[in-house]
Amino acid sequence: MKKLVILAAAFTMLAISMNSYSDDDHKWKKWLGVSASDIRPVNNALYKQECASCHMAFQPGLLPSASWKLVMNGLGDHFGENAELNAEDVTAILDYLQENAADRSSFGRSAAFARNSNEQQLRITESRYFVRKHDEIPQRFIKDERIGSLSNCVACHVSAEKGIYDEHDVRIPGVGPWED
Amino acid sequence: MKNWLVIVLLCGVSTVWAADAAQSRLSEYTKTAKQTFSAERGKAFWTQNHSHNSGVKQRSCASCHGEDVSKSGKHASTGKLIKPLSRNTNPVSLSDEKNIEKWFTRNCKWTLDRECSVLEKGDVLTFLLTGVEK
Numbered sequence A: 001m002k003k004l005v006i007l008a009a010a011f012t013m014l015a016i017s018m019n020s021y022s023d024d025d026h027k028w029k030k031w032l033g034v035s036a037s038d039i040r041p042v043n044n045a046l047y048k049q050e051c052a053s054c055h056m057a058f059q060p061g062l063l064p065s066a067s068w069k070l071v072m073n074g075l076g077d078h079f080g081e082n083a084e085l086n087a088e089d090v091t092a093i094l095d096y097l098q099e100n101a102a103d104r105s106s107f108g109r110s111a112a113f114a115r116n117s118n119e120q121q122l123r124i125t126e127s128r129y130f131v132r133k134h135d136e137i138p139q140r141f142i143k144d145e146r147i148g149s150l151s152n153c154v155a156c157h158v159s160a161e162k163g164i165y166d167e168h169d170v171r172i173p174g175v176g177p178w179e180d
Numbered sequence B: 001m002k003n004w005l006v007i008v009l010l011c012g013v014s015t016v017w018a019a020d021a022a023q024s025r026l027s028e029y030t031k032t033a034k035q036t037f038s039a040e041r042g043k044a045f046w047t048q049n050h051s052h053n054s055g056v057k058q059r060s061c062a063s064c065h066g067e068d069v070s071k072s073g074k075h076a077s078t079g080k081l082i083k084p085l086s087r088n089t090n091p092v093s094l095s096d097e098k099n100i101e102k103w104f105t106r107n108c109k110w111t112l113d114r115e116c117s118v119l120e121k122g123d124v125l126t127f128l129l130t131g132v133e134k
Helices: A001-019 A024-031 A046-052 A067-074 A086-100 A108-115 A129-136 B002-033 B037-047 B098-113 B118-130
Strands: none
Touching: A046 A067, A046 A086, A067 A086, A108 A129, B002 B118, B037 B118, B098 B118
């Protein structure tokens, strides 16, 4: 009997440590108090390959689909950079981004982004939700060369690439953990 | 033992492929450039600064990639690490033709406000592949 309990416990631990990201998964992980993705992690190889050379591959669930369309149709001047792609790749990536955009995602934080963004918005950092969540961060923290700007998610949200933006996973360089 | 042999052979084959992507670009450029490419010229081009009408800081290839192509670079605005372009320190560099062209288009427009000529691309690629004796 004891063995069975140990085995069951081992299985549970294994299940928790496994990084599978189905929609239901993140809910029970949350319930167990385990840091779980609150935005669907990126799962598209082409998007990663083409869009994560200069910056993190921002999860599609951070912007509404209308914004992704604006971003992908303006790659010739992508926030001051040239990020041109051939038409075929633009279409394929835009399809992926729109299918998983904030307004089409069941993840809680994406829903918050969807409610607090507007259709002309290009930047994730412009959404009212994002602004509200970061308004207590002093400018002098952001100016640290390890951060540079609020669009550098991974500088402080150490598990941002996994879609985890929980405040328990925040470590501000030179400051440490941060609680609201 | 046999498995090891297969792995070693595959590694060898992939290195050859990697060499082919850049070489095949070069032979393509040669057709239109009708000139021999020069690593020296490529090196000079690499660090040459270009002014912009919009008033942004002068830009060169080295702004992001650094002057020493065997070392990592840093993206000028996001600060993200850019792996070395030299195969001496990054063996998988320049191993995809589509990728080479994509970055030439993007980066020439960012740096020079125009596309690069075939001669410029050939010179830079030659410089990246062979380096220049110090």
